[in-house]
Amino acid sequence: MYPAIHVDDGIIKGKDLEKIENILKKLKKKFEMVVYAKKVLEKFNITDCKAMKPPLVPEGKTNGENQENEHIEFSYREAIGSLLYLLCQTRPDLGFTVNYESCFTENPKKKDYKNVERTLRYLQGSKNYALFYKKKESEEDDSIHLKVYCDADYAQNLRDRKSTSAYIVLYNGAPISWCSKKQSVTATSSTEAEYISAAQSTK
Incomplete structure (x- = not known):
């Protein structure tokens, strides 16, 4: 031990x-x-809520710019900070969700509050998720396996038409590095978006 x-x-x-x-x-x-995920749920009074999937509601065909900026008693920025810590430590499944929600910390609208609440309710159903690392990927194979998967959507951000890259690095089947991030340039084709994502995953 x-x-x-x-x-x-x-x-x-x-x-x-x-x-x-x-x-x-x-x-x-x-x-x-203390399990940090449970601590976050207690902090925002979500311990008795019903779990929800998926952790994020897609934007759909509108970008929400015309929504009223309704004041809601909820610490949006603080919730994003707590979720970011979880994401960076042990929760690659929150990558795209938290990256998307963090774009609205300056001026969150009603739909943004609802999305963060939904993410916390997703966390309620997955608070015991953990990373498990193995010496080898299977009993029959003693070799070390290092795999990298990457992907990108194409122009799915309705505000600026930028794409989002994502990658995950697996060591014997368990994640050791991951990222989901909006691309800094506007790709002009799905091939370019995928190429940018592949380049970012090898850095």
Whole structure:
């Protein structure tokens, strides 16, 4: 067993999952251990809500510019910050969603609040998700597998027609690096958008 602690974060490495779980149980008896996703839900009073999928409602055919800027008592920027921390640590499934929602932190409209609320409700149903790293991808194969997948939509942003790139790097089937980000230039074809995404994934 190899436990590693940095400030208030920790990780345990080992071959026996049952032993790892036993160590966690003993640590919980002596220390306050909090699952960050559950802490976020408590912070925004979403602990008793019904879980929802998917975490984001697509824009559809309108870009929402004509919506009234209704004041809603909700800390939008703070919620995005909490979701960004989760995204960067252990939740690649939130990549596109949080990247999209963070574009509206300056002037969120009603639809943006609803999207963040939906993301938090998605989190309610997936708060126990975790990354699990294995020494090898399968029992029959002892070799190390490093795989990279990348993709891009084409001109799906209705405000500026820019594309969004995404990639994920897998080590023996588990993600070690991921990103979803709007491209800095406007691609003039789906091929160009895919090429930009592939270039970003190799940096």
